Amino acid sequence: MQKFISQQNLGRLLDKLIADGKRVIAPRMDAGTPLYGPLADAAGIVLDQLPRRSAKETFFPVCEDIMSYGKEGQQVTLRDVSPASFPETILVGVRPCDAAAIPVLDAVFSWDYQDEFFLERRRRTTIVGLACTQADDACFCTAVGLSPAAPKGSDLFLTPVEGGGYACETFTGKGEALVNNHGELFAEPNGAPALPLAEPQTEKFDLKKVKAWLDDHFEDPAWDSIAVRCIGCGACAFLCPACHCFDIVDEGTEKAGKRRKSWDACGFWKFTHHASGHNPRDLQPKRYRNRIMHKFKYYDDKFGQTLCTGCGRCIRFCPVGIDIAAIVDEISKK
Amino acid sequence: MNDNPIDTTIYAAVTEAIQDEARRILSEGSVSAVVGYAAARRKGSAQPVVITQADDAGKLIFSAACVNNLAVYLTKAKKEIPKAGKIGIVVKGCDLKALVGLMGESQLKREELYLIGVPCAGVLASTAQPARELTGDTIAPKCRECDNHLPQGCDFVPDQRPVTLELAGKYSAEIARLEAMTPAERWAYWKEQFKKCIKCYACRQVCPFCFCEQCLCDRNKPQMVETTPRPAGNTAWHIVRAMHLAGRCAGCAECERVCPMDIPLNLLNRKMAKELKELYDYEAGFEVREKGPLAMYDEKDDQSFIK
Numbered sequence: 001m002q003k004f005i006s007q008q009n010l011g012r013l014l015d016k017l018i019a020d021g022k023r024v025i026a027p028r029m030d031a032g033t034p035l036y037g038p039l040a041d042a043a044g045i046v047l048d049q050l051p052r053r054s055a056k057e058t059f060f061p062v063c064e065d066i067m068s069y070g071k072e073g074q075q076v077t078l079r080d081v082s083p084a085s086f087p088e089t090i091l092v093g094v095r096p097c098d099a100a101a102i103p104v105l106d107a108v109f110s111w112d113y114q115d116e117f118f119l120e121r122r123r124r125t126t127i128v129g130l131a132c133t134q135a136d137d138a139c140f141c142t143a144v145g146l147s148p149a150a151p152k153g154s155d156l157f158l159t160p161v162e163g164g165g166y167a168c169e170t171f172t173g174k175g176e177a178l179v180n181n182h183g184e185l186f187a188e189p190n191g192a193p194a195l196p197l198a199e200p201q202t203e204k205f206d207l208k209k210v211k212a213w214l215d216d217h218f219e220d221p222a223w224d225s226i227a228v229r230c231i232g233c234g235a236c237a238f239l240c241p242a243c244h245c246f247d248i249v250d251e252g253t254e255k256a257g258k259r260r261k262s263w264d265a266c267g268f269w270k271f272t273h274h275a276s277g278h279n280p281r282d283l284q285p286k287r288y289r290n291r292i293m294h295k296f297k298y299y300d301d302k303f304g305q306t307l308c309t310g311c312g313r314c315i316r317f318c319p320v321g322i323d324i325a326a327i328v329d330e331i332s333k334k
Numbered sequence: 335m336n337d338n339p340i341d342t343t344i345y346a347a348v349t350e351a352i353q354d355e356a357r358r359i360l361s362e363g364s365v366s367a368v369v370g371y372a373a374a375r376r377k378g379s380a381q382p383v384v385i386t387q388a389d390d391a392g393k394l395i396f397s398a399a400c401v402n403n404l405a406v407y408l409t410k411a412k413k414e415i416p417k418a419g420k421i422g423i424v425v426k427g428c429d430l431k432a433l434v435g436l437m438g439e440s441q442l443k444r445e446e447l448y449l450i451g452v453p454c455a456g457v458l459a460s461t462a463q464p465a466r467e468l469t470g471d472t473i474a475p476k477c478r479e480c481d482n483h484l485p486q487g488c489d490f491v492p493d494q495r496p497v498t499l500e501l502a503g504k505y506s507a508e509i510a511r512l513e514a515m516t517p518a519e520r521w522a523y524w525k526e527q528f529k530k531c532i533k534c535y536a537c538r539q540v541c542p543f544c545f546c547e548q549c550l551c552d553r554n555k556p557q558m559v560e561t562t563p564r565p566a567g568n569t570a571w572h573i574v575r576a577m578h579l580a581g582r583c584a585g586c587a588e589c590e591r592v593c594p595m596d597i598p599l600n601l602l603n604r605k606m607a608k609e610l611k612e613l614y615d616y617e618a619g620f621e622v623r624e625k626g627p628l629a630m631y632d633e634k635d636d637q638s639f640i641k
Binding site: 030031033052053062063136137138144210228229231232233234235237238239245249251260262263265267268270315317319320321322323325326329 | 374375376379380381382383384402406407440461462463465526527530532533534535536538539540552554556557560561562563567588591592594595596
């Protein structure tokens with residue numbers, strides 16, 4: 001279904017959803033940093049900056065309680081967190097690189113184990129994507145087969161058009177329901193041409209060739225030269241829309257506490273540290289190799305796609321300037 | 335707003351001199367490796383590089399995007415850097431303080447280093463846009479208060495003299511603002527900042543002084559600090575870190591630069607440095623000292639706080 005929504009009506013839509021008690025998550029400023037988070041009103045939305053962290057946290061929070069426990073005498077009580085308490089959510093203003101990562105995460109969280117925390121939030125969320133009109137030289141969505149206008153992952157997709165407002169296209173029943181429930185705010189398509197889309201400059205990767213090299217080069221001196229500068233922090237994985245490793249820990253006292261799930265990263269020394277003291281990824285190049293292998297080989301082996309959507313956050317914020325696009329390009333030329 | 339451009343024209347000659355010197359010391363065999371900066375893919379960008387062959391000396395550069403404190407690559411956390419023989423390292427004045435501190439803490443020996451000092455007019459605050467011009471607005475906050483544009487005591491310093499702008503300091507003004515707050519207001523400010531932390535530990539990993547083989551915050555038997563990125567563990571982590579660095583932090587501000595959540599970490603470090611200066615007349619400098627104020631006992635120490 002194709003429609004048009006004006007800038008003002010988009011604002012009215014968001015305010016109406018908030019007034020109806022829906023949780024509206026969108027890019028907004030949080031203590032000076034652009035982040036996805038709950039909007040208090042439509043005026044707070046910030047659409048001209050890529051949020052620092054990706055939209056994955058809507059489904060996979062930085063940290064969440066998954067159970068609590070208490071102990072009184074010999075009596076132990078365990079309380080589950082009920083996914084039924086998760087609010088209905090409209091996720092708005094999601095860039096194509098962020099939206100495309102969400103179906104990638106679906107595959108992981110519903111594979112051998114159904115992660116009810118992730119999946120229930122997914123079920124209760126409608127995703128409104130937004131075409132990108134600005135790119136910098138860290139952006140490389142086109143290099144991994146996406147585009148600034150890719151609707152992958154979006155239920156409803158907005159494209160800014162000349163003269164203001166957005167062309168909308170629905171891709172799922174959820175998207176159609178959102179339009180139908182607020183039909184008065186949407187008009188028929190006005191035929192205005194789309195504003196010029198962003199043009200990421202990075203050349204398209206030959207992902208098949210990259211994977212073929214990775215298939216055969218688990219051991220290669222290149223890993224040392226690629227990763228010698230990596231300092232082993234988790235910034236790249238934490239900002240990434242597709243990285244999804246997590247840790248589960250119990251925190252509290254003997255009497256009461258919580259079981260919590262929080263983000264983890266393969267760049268950390270502790271990530272593969274065994275209880276025995278052995279660490280199979282004992283040096284940083286082995287850990288960085290895992291990051292590249294996971295994105296461009298292991299995930300592809302298992303799910304038939306790439307675990308990278310080219311948002312460029314890891315490039316912009318790597319403390320030591322590691323550039324994944326340069327590395328993949330280097331591998332593809334081997 | 336201060337969008338006056340800062341003169342970085344000497345950086346081309348500095349680059350050439352660094353290349354020549356690296357080529358010379360590598361071909362003579364007086365060092366086994368040189369840690370420096372090389373250009374990267376994005377326009378204007380730079381990244382740390384370790385070269386071991388004289389033929390690679392031409393890769394070395396110095397520009398306003400050479401923000402990193404390369405001293406981190408020489409601490410024992412980085413086992414991947416060749417350890418045999420002397421190592422050459424490109425250092426800005428601000429980075430040199432960290433190397434001196436590490437020598438005082440027996441992590442490095444002066445005779446195992448060949449210091450290539452950089453005459454520096456300043457570097458960018460952020461490399462998110464590495465091609466930005468260096469101006470009063472884009473310069474790193476630490477450079478605004480820098481008085482070490484020419485590193486002291488190096489083995490080699492290119493014969494260029496940086497032209498610097500007079501810029502108002504940021505940290506002293508910000509510390510004064512926080513000191514004027516009530517403790518409750520100050521607590522509220524830091525709570526708001528620490529709330530943002532996602533425990534990526536980029537601050538720890540980039541810090542030359544965070545060289546512990548195992549960080550207290552990674553321990554789980556017993557767990558010393560809650561590991562999850564929530565207010566309790568975040569606050570504990572940042573306070574532990576500020577205390578651990580008091581009197582040691584050399585002010586390179588790498589922790590603040592790399593924080594993806596924009597937490598003003600160097601502000602905490604500068605405040606601690608100010609306390610140490612006032613209480614013990616001690617500050618990080620260019621003289622190798624084996625004992626810091628929080629690592630030694632003196633009978634004349636103020637004990638009035640013990641009640």
